Amino acid sequence: MSAPAPQSQPEQPTPERPNADRHFRVIAVQPQWSAADFTSAAAFRAWMRSQLELSRPHLAPDRPNLVVLTELNGLPLVLRGMPLAARAGTFERAAALLFLRHLPRALPVLLRERVSPIRALQLALSGPNTRLYLETCRDLAREYGVYLCCGSAPLPRYHLAGWRLVREPRTLHNETVLLDPHGDLIGVADKVHLTPDEEAGGVDLTPGPLAGLRVFPTPVGDLGVAISLDAFRADVIGRLEEQGCTVLLQPDANGAPWTSLEGLPPDPAKVRDQPVAWLESSWQATAAGGGIRYAVNPMVVGNLLDLTFDGQSAITGPAADAPAPRSYVLTPPRPGFLALLPWVEEGEPERLREVGRQLAACSGHPRENRYRTGVLHADLTLPPTHLPSPPRTPHEEALAALLRGQATLPPARPNWPLLGLAALVGGVAWGLLGRKR
Incomplete structure (x- = not known):
C-alpha cells in the first residue's frame, strides 16, 4: 500500500497576518480492536496504521487535519510477545500468565517499588512498550501529515538524565500524547478521574493531578484533553475552559x-x-x-478477551453548525451533533438492549463482536488564538527528546538477588499450576 502524499498546509496566522481565522478539519476514528492486534510490534503498527488509512479519504488537502484516536489503545501492549495470553479467554487469566512469563522483570519492580502485581507488570514492560507506542504514533503523524491525538496509553512519568529517560518509581498514568505533523510533541494530558476498572482492583493506574491539565494552542484549535470520564466532570471542564480551550478532545x-x-x-x-x-x-x-466550541469523542469497539467495548463516536458543536437534530440511540434527537456514527441498529429500546447483549463478549450469539466501525469528520473554523503555549514539564521534555531521537529508554538493569528469588517463586508457582492440571 502506497503512502499518502504529504498534506499541503494552508497559510497560518503569522505576525504579519495576526487576525487570520483558523480553518481546519477534525477526524474521529472508531476502530475495532482484538487481542491479536497487540501480540507483536508488527501487529500493533498495522492496527494503528489501519486507522490512519481509514482517515485517509477524509483528509482535507487545503487545511490542517487533526486525527483523534481512542482511549487506552496502548494498554494491551502488555500482551506483546505472549500469544498464549491473548488466547487466555479472560483478562484475569491473561494477567496471571503475563506475570508468570515476565516474573524475572516484574518481581523486582513489585518488591522495590511496593506496587501491585498488575502495576509492576506494566512498569516492568513500560520501556519497550512506551518506545513502540510513541515511535509508531510519531511515524504516522509524519507520514500522513496530520496533527495527531494518539488516544491514550498507560505511561510512566519520565525525566531526562543526560541522553537517557529515567522513570519515576510507582507512577503510571492514563496519558494522552499530542503530536504535530512533523511528529514533534505538542503536549501530554493525564486522566484525572479513573473508573473502577482503572483503579487498584483493575489495571491499577495513577490518577493525574487536576492542576496538570493545560490547553495547547495550535492551528487546529486550542486543544484541551478530557479522557473519557474526565469529560463528565465539572472540575475538568471548568479548568480547561478557564485556560481558553476551544476544542475538547475526549478519547x-x-x-x-x-x-x-x-x-x-x-x-x-x-x-x-x-x-x-x-x-x-x-x-x-x-x-x-x-468557551468550548467543539468536541471530538472517538470510541473504540470490540471484545478484548472477556471485556466488551462499544459506543457511538461523535463530533459536537454549536447548534447553528449542525445539520438536522439527531442523537445517540435511546435518546431523543437534539441539536449540536456535527457528525455521529450510527449504532449497529435502530429500533425500540428492548430490541436494542437485546442486540447489545448479543454483541457482547462471551455471548455465544452469531452476532457476537460484530460492531460498527467508521470515521467521522467535520470542517471547523475558529478565530486566531492569542493563547501562549504552556511551558513544557520535565516529563514532556523527556518525551520530546525521545521522539526526536535525542534520548533513549535504557533497558532495565537486572537485580541478581531479586532475579534469583523471582526464579524460585516462578518455579513454585509453575509446579502448583502443573498439579492443578
Whole structure:
C-alpha cells in the first residue's frame, strides 16, 4: 500500500497576518480492536496504521487535519510477545500468565517499588512498550501529515538524565500524547478521574493531578484533553475552559455494552442508559455555550478477551453548525451533533438492549463482536488564538527528546538477588499450576 502524499498546509496566522481565522478539519476514528492486534510490534503498527488509512479519504488537502484516536489503545501492549495470553479467554487469566512469563522483570519492580502485581507488570514492560507506542504514533503523524491525538496509553512519568529517560518509581498514568505533523510533541494530558476498572482492583493506574491539565494552542484549535470520564466532570471542564480551550478532545474506551444500564461514580445509584450518560460529556460541554466550541469523542469497539467495548463516536458543536437534530440511540434527537456514527441498529429500546447483549463478549450469539466501525469528520473554523503555549514539564521534555531521537529508554538493569528469588517463586508457582492440571 502506497503512502499518502504529504498534506499541503494552508497559510497560518503569522505576525504579519495576526487576525487570520483558523480553518481546519477534525477526524474521529472508531476502530475495532482484538487481542491479536497487540501480540507483536508488527501487529500493533498495522492496527494503528489501519486507522490512519481509514482517515485517509477524509483528509482535507487545503487545511490542517487533526486525527483523534481512542482511549487506552496502548494498554494491551502488555500482551506483546505472549500469544498464549491473548488466547487466555479472560483478562484475569491473561494477567496471571503475563506475570508468570515476565516474573524475572516484574518481581523486582513489585518488591522495590511496593506496587501491585498488575502495576509492576506494566512498569516492568513500560520501556519497550512506551518506545513502540510513541515511535509508531510519531511515524504516522509524519507520514500522513496530520496533527495527531494518539488516544491514550498507560505511561510512566519520565525525566531526562543526560541522553537517557529515567522513570519515576510507582507512577503510571492514563496519558494522552499530542503530536504535530512533523511528529514533534505538542503536549501530554493525564486522566484525572479513573473508573473502577482503572483503579487498584483493575489495571491499577495513577490518577493525574487536576492542576496538570493545560490547553495547547495550535492551528487546529486550542486543544484541551478530557479522557473519557474526565469529560463528565465539572472540575475538568471548568479548568480547561478557564485556560481558553476551544476544542475538547475526549478519547474513549467504554467498557460495557452501549445499550446497557450504568451508574457512574461518584453516584452509582444514578442508573441510566449508557447513551443518556454520554450526553453529559462532550455534547453537554459544547451545548452549554461556554468557551468550548467543539468536541471530538472517538470510541473504540470490540471484545478484548472477556471485556466488551462499544459506543457511538461523535463530533459536537454549536447548534447553528449542525445539520438536522439527531442523537445517540435511546435518546431523543437534539441539536449540536456535527457528525455521529450510527449504532449497529435502530429500533425500540428492548430490541436494542437485546442486540447489545448479543454483541457482547462471551455471548455465544452469531452476532457476537460484530460492531460498527467508521470515521467521522467535520470542517471547523475558529478565530486566531492569542493563547501562549504552556511551558513544557520535565516529563514532556523527556518525551520530546525521545521522539526526536535525542534520548533513549535504557533497558532495565537486572537485580541478581531479586532475579534469583523471582526464579524460585516462578518455579513454585509453575509446579502448583502443573498439579492443578
